[in-house]
Structure formats: structure tokens, C-alpha cells
Amino acid sequence: MEFKLNETQESVRDLARDFAVNVLSKRIDDIEEVGHFPKDVYQQMADIGLLSIAFEEKYGGIEAGYDSFVLAYEELAKVSPSAATALLITLLPLEAVNLFGSEEQKQAYITPSITGEIRGSMAFTEAGTGSDPKQLTTTARLEGDTWVINGVKRFISNASYPGPMLLYAKETDTGACTAFLFDKFTEGYSISTPWEKIGLLGSPCYDVFFDEVRVPNDEFHILGKRGDGFSILKATTAYGKLGFSAVFLGALGGAVDAAKEYIKTKTHRDGTIAKFQAVQMKYASLLAKYESCRYMVYNCGELANDHSRLPEMLGRSALVKAYVGDTAVEGCVLAMNLLGSYGVMKEYQVERFLRDALIGPHVEGQTDVQRVIAAGYFLNN
Ligand SMILES: Cc1cc2nc3c(=O)[nH]c(=O)nc-3n(C[C@H](O)[C@H](O)[C@H](O)COP(=O)(O)OP(=O)(O)OC[C@H]3O[C@@H](n4cnc5c(N)ncnc54)[C@H](O)[C@@H]3O)c2cc1C
Numbered sequence: 001m002e003f004k005l006n007e008t009q010e011s012v013r014d015l016a017r018d019f020a021v022n023v024l025s026k027r028i029d030d031i032e033e034v035g036h037f038p039k040d041v042y043q044q045m046a047d048i049g050l051l052s053i054a055f056e057e058k059y060g061g062i063e064a065g066y067d068s069f070v071l072a073y074e075e076l077a078k079v080s081p082s083a084a085t086a087l088l089i090t091l092l093p094l095e096a097v098n099l100f101g102s103e104e105q106k107q108a109y110i111t112p113s114i115t116g117e118i119r120g121s122m123a124f125t126e127a128g129t130g131s132d133p134k135q136l137t138t139t140a141r142l143e144g145d146t147w148v149i150n151g152v153k154r155f156i157s158n159a160s161y162p163g164p165m166l167l168y169a170k171e172t173d174t175g176a177c178t179a180f181l182f183d184k185f186t187e188g189y190s191i192s193t194p195w196e197k198i199g200l201l202g203s204p205c206y207d208v209f210f211d212e213v214r215v216p217n218d219e220f221h222i223l224g225k226r227g228d229g230f231s232i233l234k235a236t237t238a239y240g241k242l243g244f245s246a247v248f249l250g251a252l253g254g255a256v257d258a259a260k261e262y263i264k265t266k267t268h269r270d271g272t273i274a275k276f277q278a279v280q281m282k283y284a285s286l287l288a289k290y291e292s293c294r295y296m297v298y299n300c301g302e303l304a305n306d307h308s309r310l311p312e313m314l315g316r317s318a319l320v321k322a323y324v325g326d327t328a329v330e331g332c333v334l335a336m337n338l339l340g341s342y343g344v345m346k347e348y349q350v351e352r353f354l355r356d357a358l359i360g361p362h363v364e365g366q367t368d369v370q371r372v373i374a375a376g377y378f379l380n381n
Pocket of ligand 1: 121122123124125128129130131132154155156157158197200205359362363364365366367368369372
């Protein structure tokens with residue numbers, strides 16, 4: 001099947017591509033050195049609609065679908081995986097609100113988030129768990145008409161920005177996992193210094209401390225119903241896995257572009273090194289990795305548009321994330337090899353794509369856990 005884009009897909013892809021090539025590429029040092037994504041660039045990305053691609057028009061979205069969304073995030077990530085991630089992180093709690101929220105919750109959070117005014121966080125991971133939801137220790141205690149939250153969440157992105165917090169916690173009386181929705185920086189909310197990590201430097205993550213944080217016990221502050229936490233988490237991370245797959249596909253695409261340019265310009269005696277069959281073979285295997293990831297991500301982007309196929313989306317997004325996460329790392333290493341010593345030099349960008357790609361097998365669920373989820377679905381369907 002040929003990837004023939006329709007008019008909407010092409011225009012959304014071109015919007016992101018133009019921005020990436022003309023604006024982002026000139027701000028790489030700011031993104032990498034500051035450690036916080038530059039506010040003006042984030043705002044520009046929001047202004048041109050990069051946060052609103054898949055949302056309904058009534059919330060300020062452009063209703064272009066997840067098929068267009070993956071194309072745009074791939075283009076951004078081909079230049080800066082950090083830029084694509086900075087946006088994606090804001091979308092994670094919004095996807096949950098979009099899928100499970102009431103009209104009031106959607107009005108309150110989707111529009112101001114996609115205009116860049118606020119940035120939400122999704123907090124599930126803790127020191128004792130990332131892979132096993134049953135190990136949650138953060139608690140919600142019901143006292144009259146108020147929930148009182150206590151616990152520590154780990155590696156929480158966007159935690160330093162004002163906006164909604166989607167928090168998964170265990171109710172003390174029932175043991176059920178509930179998804180709470182409230183504003184960050186309410187009394188009792190505090191964060192650590194950012195974790196120092198290998199890549200995606202523009203998207204810092206923190207430990208978040210909840211010390212007797214008080215949240216009203218009403219419909220606005222709970223997403224879905226009490227006890228729905230795990231099913232909301234599963235569905236939301238499926239969209240997160242798709243988004244991160246687009247990001248790491250882009251990181252691989254950036255490395256492919258850099259390798260192509262290098263082998264076509266580096267000369268050896270009477271020609272470029274692209275004339276060597278050994279170089280061609282490596283380049284072809286790099287391309288095969290990229291093309292196979294593209295197919296899987298685009299296909300899953302189409303599937304994501306149809307909410308009635310959520311069970312398949314849960315299985316497929318896990319499969320895609322597992323494959324793309326690992327393959328992007330292998331591809332970036334191969335690209336680095338094609339650039340010789342230049343591959344490890346910052347100026348040539350491949351080392352940055354590799355550092356960013358190295359986060360792929362971990363974020364939004366470990367690769368092996370994704371394989372188990374995918375096998376569970378495809379063995380039964
Ligand atoms: C940059 C970054 C940003 C992040 N942002 C957020 C965020 O905003 N919100 C949030 O909630 N979390 C966030 N996370 C956390 C991330 O989602 C978790 O770290 C991830 O899900 C893995 O969990 P873990 O670290 O506890 O790994 P572990 O579960 O400790 O895994 C360790 C090893 O054990 C293996 N393993 C564990 N269980 C199984 C199993 N059942 N079967 C087979 N193998 C298994 C894993 O494959 C892995 O190799 C972020 C992480 C990173 C790196």
C-alpha cells in the first residue's frame with residue numbers, strides 16, 4: 001500500500017515540517033541547554049495549531065484526526081524530538097479528558113491547554129511501580145465532602161507548569177483506583193528538582209509530592225466514575241504510546257536524513273562514500289527500519305480515529321511502541337556508524353537523536369511489558 005496523503009494530512013504535515021525546518025532547527029541549542037522548553041517556541045507551536053490537530057472544533061481543535069497528528073509529530077521530531085515531546089506531554093491528560101470527561105471538564109481544560117495557556121500532567125508512576133498498576137501506593141482518603149491525597153509520584157513531566165493534574169490514586173476505604181482531576185499547585189503540592197536524564201532534554205520530569213492535598217468530592221474533580229482509574233489509564237496510555245511512537249519514528253527519521261547527507265558528501269578518492277556497497281547495505285538496512293516503523297505508526301494513527309475500536313488500539317499501540325522504541329535505537333546507532341567519528345559529535349545531530357531515542361523503550365511503558373500486552377490481544381483476536 002502506498003502512503004498517498006489526502007489534502008488534510010498533507011497540509012498538517014507541511015505546517016509542522018515548515019515550522020520544524022524554519023524555526024525549531026534554529027533553536028536546538030536553547031532547547032538542549034536550558035532544559036526547559038523555550039516558552040516562546042512552545043507558544044508559537046500552540047498558535048499554529050500543533051496542539052489542536054485531533055480535537056473537535058467546538059473546543060478549538062481542527063479535527064484533522066490522529067492520522068494527521070502522527071505525520072505532524074514525526075516532522076517535528078525529525079528536527080527536535082524534545083519539541084514533539086513537550087507538546088505530546090500536554091496532550092496526555094487531555095486525551096483522557098477527551099475520551100472520558102464530562103462537557104464541563106472538556107470546556108475547562110481542552111481549550112486553554114491547546115492555546116498554550118496551561119500545561120497538564122498525567123501522574124501514575126511511583127518509586128515502586130511503573131509497570132504494575134496494582135502496586136500503587138498514593139492514597140485518596142474521603143473526609144466528608146473532600147478527598148485528601150497523600151503520596152509521591154515519580155518522573156512526572158510538565159509538573160512545574162500550571163494546569164490540570166490527572167492523578168491515579170487508591171481510595172483508602174475501597175482500595176479502588178480512581179482518576180482525580182485538579183489544578184497543580186493546590187496547597188500541599190510540591191515538586192523536586194528535575195531529574196537529569198540522557199535525552200529529551202526539553203521535556204523535564206520531576207518527583208511530585210502530595211501532602212494532604214484537598215480535592216472536592218464532586219463530579220468535576222473525578223474523571224469517569226470512582227474506581228474507573230485503571231481502564232482510563234489503559235485507554236489514555238494507548239494514545240500516549242501512539243504519540244511517543246511518532247516521536248521516536250521522527251528521531252529515527254532525523255538520523256536517516258543526517259546519514260544520507262553525510263554519505264553523499266563525504267568523499268573518498270574519486271567519489272563519495274555512498275559508492276561503496278558496504279555503505280549502501282548499511283543505508284538500505286537503516287531505511288528498512290525507518291519504513292517499517294512508518295508503516296506501523298501511520299496505520300495505528302488511522303486506527304486511533306475510530307474510538308469504537310479501542311480494544312484493538314490497546315493491543316496495536318503497545319505493539320507499535322515496542323517495535324518503534326527498539327528499532328529507533330538500533331537505527332540511530334547504525335546512522336551513527338555511517339557517519340564515522342562525526343556521528344558522535346554534537347554538531348552532526350545524530351548523537352542527540354540517539355540520546356532521545358534511548359528513552360523510547362522506557363517511557364509510556366517498558367518494551368517487554370508492551371510485548372506482553374500486544375501478545376495478549378493478538379493471541380485472542
Ligand atoms: C522521560 C520520561 C518521562 C516520563 N513521564 C511520565 C509522566 O509524565 N507520568 C508518569 O506517570 N510516568 C512518567 N514516566 C515514567 C514511565 O512511564 C515509567 O518509568 C515506565 O512505565 C517504566 O516503569 P518503571 O520505570 O517502573 O520500570 P520497571 O517496571 O521497574 O521495569 C524494570 C524492568 O523490569 C521489566 N518488567 C517489569 N515488569 C515486567 C513484566 N510484567 N513483564 C516483563 N518485564 C517486566 C521491564 O521491562 C524493565 O526491563 C516517564 C519516564 C521517562 C523516562
